[in-house]
Amino acid sequence: MLQIDRTTYDALVAHAKRDHPVEACGMVVGPIGSDRAERHIEMVNAAGSPTFYEYDSTDLLQLYKEMDERDEEPVVIYHSHSETEAYPSVTDINLAGEPGAHYVLVSTREHGNNEGPVEFRSYRIIDGVVTEEEVTIVDAVAPSEESS
Template sequence: MLTITQALYDQIVAHARADHPDEACGVVAGPAGSGRPERFVPMLNAARSPTFYEFDSTDLFKLYRDMDDRDEEPVVIYHSHTATEAYPSRTDIGLASEPGAHYVLVSTADTDDAGPFQFRSYRIVDGVVTEEDVRVVEAY
């Protein structure tokens, strides 16, 4: 189960809406080994595409170096789908390289500023996708 604060949930959804019609992407880092998402890190979709996302390699390198310096790891890796449901595509599954991370997808398909939208979380390990519950809390 992914447990995430309302503030982080809202930031992920706001990023997905702001970047629509392109896919948004980013990371929520947390203390290494804790499984607790804490630090919201929106990233630029280097592909600038409504059907694909790609982290800029330089930005991603800086992020991992920063997380190492802070003794953090990527707890949540998120992106949006702008025209389909919030379920990992074959490309998403192939790119999933962090077996300990929660992969969050937000669908902004058929939405307006007030919603509706889908916010779903998955574990993706060795190509196997497992959906998990999401629990939104005020604070940890």
């Protein structure tokens, strides 16, 4: 199950709507081993495509260096689908390289960047096997013990 705070959920949805029709992408990171989605990082879709996303390799390397320095890891890897449902494509499945991460898809196909609901779903993708999981939106994620 993915537990995500309302502010982060709203930020992911806003990012997806703002970038529509281009697929939005990014991560929410947290302390290693915690499964707590604490710090949202919007990334630029270097592909600039409505049907594919790709992180800029320089930005991605910088993010991984930063996470390493802060003892963080990707908790949520997200992107939007602007033309299809919020379900991983074959490409999404083949590129899923973080077995511990929650893969969130936000579909903006119904309302685009206009007001209206989106489809927000989360999956675990391990060795090509896709398993949908429940998403619980909370007021706040419990802070890590290190930051208390």
